Amino acid sequence: MTQNTLGIDFGTSNSAAGIAVNGKPFLVEIEPGKETVPTAVFFDFEARKTVFGTQANRALVQGLEGRYMRALKSVLGTPLMHENRRFLGETVSFVDIIARFLSRIKTRAEAACYQSFDTAISGRPVHFHSDNATRDAQALTDLTLCYKRAGFKEVDFMFEPEAAALAANPAGDEKTVHLIVDIGGGTSDFTLFRKQPAGIDILASHGVRVGGTNFDRSISFDHVMPEFGRGAKINKAMGAGELTAPNKLFHDLATWQVIPFLYTPETLQEVAYLRQQAVQPAQFDRLHDILENQLGHDVAFAVEAGKIAANKINGQGANINLSIVEKNLQVPLDKGRMASSLMDHMSAIQTGVVDTLKMAAIAPAKVGTVVFVGGSSLMSDVQDLLADIFPDASVHQTEAFTAVVDGLAMAASAHNRG
Ligand SMILES: Nc1ncnc2c1ncn2[C@@H]1O[C@H](COP(=O)(O)OP(=O)(O)OP(=O)(O)O)[C@@H](O)[C@H]1O
Ligand SMILES: [Mg+2]
Structure with a gap:
């Protein structure tokens, strides 16, 4: 012992x-x-x-x-x-x-x-x-x-x-089926369970690699990265004509855990080249500054803050404040723009929930309570999605972060x- x-x-x-x-x-x-x-x-x-x-x-x-x-x-x-x-x-x-x-x-x-x-x-x-x-x-x-x-x-x-199922104590008898929906920063995880006199009875657990950092990445890639050159036209090095700037760099810059690996002389060189060849170099000037001054995480934090502000129930939309990169630079973000970026993630979460139900052979109507856990369960898109799948279930909100x-x-x- x-x-x-x-x-x-x-x-x-x-x-x-x-x-x-x-x-x-x-x-x-x-x-x-x-x-x-x-x-x-x-x-x-x-x-x-x-x-x-x-x-x-x-x-x-x-x-x-x-x-x-x-x-x-x-x-x-x-x-x-x-x-x-x-x-x-x-x-x-x-x-x-x-x-x-x-x-x-x-x-x-x-x-x-x-x-x-x-x-x-x-x-x-x-x-x-x-x-x-x-x-x-x-x-x-x-x-x-x-x-x-x-x-x-x-x-x-x-x-x-x-x-989370051990700690949550949703109302209901021993027959009521509860579903934990834990949407965090990196993953979405689900557990179907029933309460028992001593402990809990787990019916199925499942998860998908989608979370708030993926939301941040998609919002950043779609709405912020164009300010730094994503999708911009580049003159071909040889001959006439134009190309589009490669997406990978912008993907990486929008991905929390990959940002530190961009701070290399090679990446700076690549950006210097893009700037030189760009039809309009202004966005690449910003990109160069971000990499040279190592501001990638500052941009990611600005995106995350914009996401949380835009999500507020009565919010009329918010701005992603990029003044760290350039004075007065802001990108508007409302629920509509956000929803379009989160569509694929919501469908992955939906599939995750449906697969969890299948694993336990439980019909959606049999779920009595949806228990929300994790910071990203505070997103209204997530809550709306779960309300669509379980229109009759009651909602139990836990201490999301603990x-x-x-x-x-x-x-x-x-x-x-x-
Ligand atoms: N008010 C809010 N509205 C929407 N999203 C939020 C809010 N507060 C925090 N988040 C998001 O929640 C996520 C963090 O949640 P949480 O702390 O539960 O994750 P985690 O437990 O660290 O991650 P994981 O469990 O996936 O490893 C971040 O992506 C953050 O942006
Ligand atoms: Mg977590």
Whole structure:
């Protein structure tokens, strides 16, 4: 029997940790006054140190010289995970970077709980990579290695929506079927369950690799990247005629976890060439500035803030504020423009829900409650979609950012008793 298991929700956008005290989740203040922290890391080149969470975000906003990283979880299972890079005179891989982030959580939890933790119960999406089984399996191997390198002797995993199901307590009897809909930063995860006198009965769990960072990417690619040259005409190097600027660069710049890899002399050279050949170079001037001044994440944050503002129920639309790139540069974003960018993602989420129902052989009309979890479940497009599939179900709104870690904290306590 062990008494030293910590529940950890390592999220694409935010992370949290906790244990159960007297049967109730007790979440660790990973930062003063904060039970959830951004999953972000900043290598500060000037101060020659690595900072995490809110401090990493602050360093980015302050424009300190260094390298910022977010959405690290999306890299799990990909070849980038094991590539070595040099930062602050050290060679590190993404495994090391995630391990350091997890080790920071471990240290804070140990200080807050006056005990050591050598075992973790970690949340995991049902699928890290829903369309690639090899990468999916590799992602779990990678994350296990990260926990070991962070100093945990053992790590057990629990599906994130099943953890949320443990913590959520929707109204209903033992026959009522509930559906967890956890839409986070990187994945959408679903669990169908019934409440039982002791615990819960899980009918099916499933997930797809779609989340808020994908929403950000599509909004950015469709509405922001044209300001930086996407779709612009380029004069052919030889002969007459024009080409369209290649899309890949703009895709990468719109993708949280890939942004740091664009800050290379080769990419700057490519952009300098596009600028030289452009029919109208103004947008490429901006693109060059973004790469030279490493403003890619600032743009991503502006897109995310615009998305959240445009989503507000009574919002008349919002602006994506790009003044960090150029004074007074703004891109309008209303629900209509946003919905057109999110259409494919909504249909992937719909397929995920329908497949979950099929796995349990449950008809939509049999679902009594839809339980929303995760920051992106606050999107009205998501809520409208679920209302269309389950018109008669009641809606249960959890603490969007802590329902998963609450369940992991309870599971950690059960682990200790085991
Ligand atoms: N008010 C809001 N409206 C819409 N989206 C929001 C809101 N607040 C946060 N988000 C989005 O929610 C996402 C983060 O949610 P959450 O913290 O649940 O994800 P996560 O647990 O880190 O990710 P995952 O579980 O997928 O690994 C981000 O994409 C963020 O932009
Ligand atoms: Mg989550």
